[in-house]
Amino acid sequence: MPNLVGNTLKATIKELIVALIFTALIIVVGYFLFGASIEEAISLINKVSIDVENKKEAVKTVIGEDNKLKNYPEYGTEYARINIPKIDVDLPVYFGDTLEVLKKGVGHSSGSYFPGEGGSIIYMGHNSKKMFRRFSELQIGNEIKVTTSYGEYNYKIYDMQLINETDFDKLPIQKEKEILMVYTCYPFNNIGYATQRYVVYAELQK
């Protein structure tokens, strides 16, 4: 009887070892054949993973001597305040330009530069009473102050224009001169969907 059990175990273990060896071989061969594609697929899937619970601690945005920001603000977060004394505007500025961002305050077009970087900065906001409804009262020479976590920037209005929503060339992105462009929907007391934009152009004061 002990021999029977012993022989059974011996035969079983032998076959299981064979199965383990073949499994290992299949894994090794599979890795050599498809390893790269599998890794690529995994990284692609992980790209659409947003870990909201283990969010990284926000790193303070600073500006270097080369006028380049270090640690850009996270998309959708507030990083500055815009103050336009002439029309009593004092609003938070968020990095991003989705409608969800615009519901909270002024949006910063993600394709444009940040204050202090020396290029075009594009801000936008609704034409509601709480925001830019009084844009028509602005005049050339009025001031716009942007206070960020890394510095304060003062701009002076030098132009105002009425453009169509698709006139992107009227909001040029350049890096020669620091220009702040703030726009809102026009007409200011519009009802329905506005296809025109009222843009205020301001340049940085040294």
Added chain:
Amino acid sequence: MRVVRLIFQYIFTVILAMSVLVLILINILSSTILNESYIMSKLDEEDYYNKIYETAKSNFENYINQSGLDEEVLNNIITKEKIEKDTKIIINNIFDGTNTEIDTDEIKNKLNENIDNSLGRKKTATEEKTINEFVNIICNEYKTTILKTSYEGKINTFYKKAVTTIDLAKKALLILIAVLIIFIILLTIKRIYRLLARAGVAFVIDGLLLVLAKYYIDLKIKIETITILNNSVSVVLRNILRDILNIIAKDGAILLGLGIVLILIYGIIKSIRKAIRMQEQYDSEK
């Protein structure tokens, strides 16, 4: 000759293992993401229509600030029932190849009625134009939120191709498995109980590969945080992926268990035969 026969037995065993593995994976796909009623049941389970209803309302509100209209104009322009009906239309378009359009007239009429009531006066010609634009934008936003795309036809073509290929592959694999079993039987004809060992080894290989694959995916992919399109879609997708992984783990465990049992039975038969042989030898010597 005996060694060659053994080598062939193991080669066929590995091919058998791979064929069974592919068959299992194909079955998992056709019973989950390629199965219309499975998708429908997942949407129900996750309260998808209610969640999409809330998402749609929130997306509409994004347009209110710039419209100069009161938020009340959005009241009751959509219903949960409409979202359920339209989502089912989209799923039918994808799975059954129908080409039914989403009707937004109901939304348009209700929204126009709410705007008229809110204004309390006749619209000017300019307002008429901008309000129409606003209404169209809301209707398009509705379609975007319920995931109405122009790609349904293309997805249906892909789906049909996938189903045809899978059906063919299933048939081919079943034939291959049958042929392999016949070959293994022929190779073990003198000791047919060895078929149990070969089948057992194949099942253990499959079981181990499936269980390891499940743990590898768990380790490498953060399923809980996958985010695609919107939260409601992401939740459904995450649950489908979790379901697939659970099926993989369950099938893997069953095959592993079954494989071990078959090998054990083989071991028992082999040792009994050995004992009988030894007894006979002992008796003849006596």
